[in-house]
Amino acid sequence: MDAIVADLDEQRHPFHVAIENWQHDMNIGSIVRSANAFAADTVQIVGRRRWNKRGAMVTDRYQHVEHREDVESLVAWARAEGIPIIAIDNVPGCVPMETFDWPERCVMLFGQEGPGLSAEAIDAAEAVVEITQYGSTRSINASAAAAVAMYSWVTKHSPLVPRVGGPAN
Numbered sequence: 001m002d003a004i005v006a007d008l009d010e011q012r013h014p015f016h017v018a019i020e021n022w023q024h025d026m027n028i029g030s031i032v033r034s035a036n037a038f039a040a041d042t043v044q045i046v047g048r049r050r051w052n053k054r055g056a057m058v059t060d061r062y063q064h065v066e067h068r069e070d071v072e073s074l075v076a077w078a079r080a081e082g083i084p085i086i087a088i089d090n091v092p093g094c095v096p097m098e099t100f101d102w103p104e105r106c107v108m109l110f111g112q113e114g115p116g117l118s119a120e121a122i123d124a125a126e127a128v129v130e131i132t133q134y135g136s137t138r139s140i141n142a143s144a145a146a147a148v149a150m151y152s153w154v155t156k157h158s159p160l161v162p163r164v165g166g167p168a169n
């Protein structure tokens with residue numbers, strides 16, 4: 001296991017994934033699994049320390065997962081690291097992900113089923129980004145949103161994605 005983690009550490013992408021965890025959101029396991037699949041640097045659990053590991057399907061063994069007491073602690077950590085927080089939610093004033101210029105290093109911050117992102121989380125973000133929807137539902141599942149966001153980042157920045165006109169910068 002250590003060898004696999006060390007191998008993954010060689011090729012992790014410089015984005016983090018943070019999720020607010022005030023109500024034991026069942027999506028967290030699934031988000032950890034996607035973070036592993038997209039080689040995220042680290043998953044930051046914000047709020048309650050305990051999270052439901054079921055959806056992770058043991059991928060959490062290979063994924064760095066850290067805990068932040070609250071949004072304030074996440075902000076302090078991100079500032080110290082020099083990493084901008086990008087809130088992902090469809091709230092007034094957000095910008096569409098399809099045209100968003102993802103910073104290479106960033107923390108994608110997701111909200112929970114029901115309440116969505118807290119006002120504090122939105123205030124802490126450098127940008128608020130939405131996944132454009134076309135149907136009648138108000139939102140998609142948080143773990144689905146996280147997978148879309150990670151995929152969007154990867155298409156912009158991963159050196160493994162071939163690009164027209166030469167290698168990725």
Ligand SMILES: C[S@@+](CC[C@H](N)C(=O)[O-])C[C@H]1O[C@@H](n2cnc3c(N)ncnc32)[C@H](O)[C@@H]1O
Pocket residue numbers: 088089090091109110111112113114115116117129130131132133138139140141142143145
């Ligand atoms: C089920 S949503 C609930 C909040 C949502 N704003 C609402 O009004 O229903 C839970 C989380 O999933 C993510 N999410 C869901 N749909 C999204 C979308 N279309 N664009 C960006 N994020 C979305 C956000 O992180 C959100 O906080």
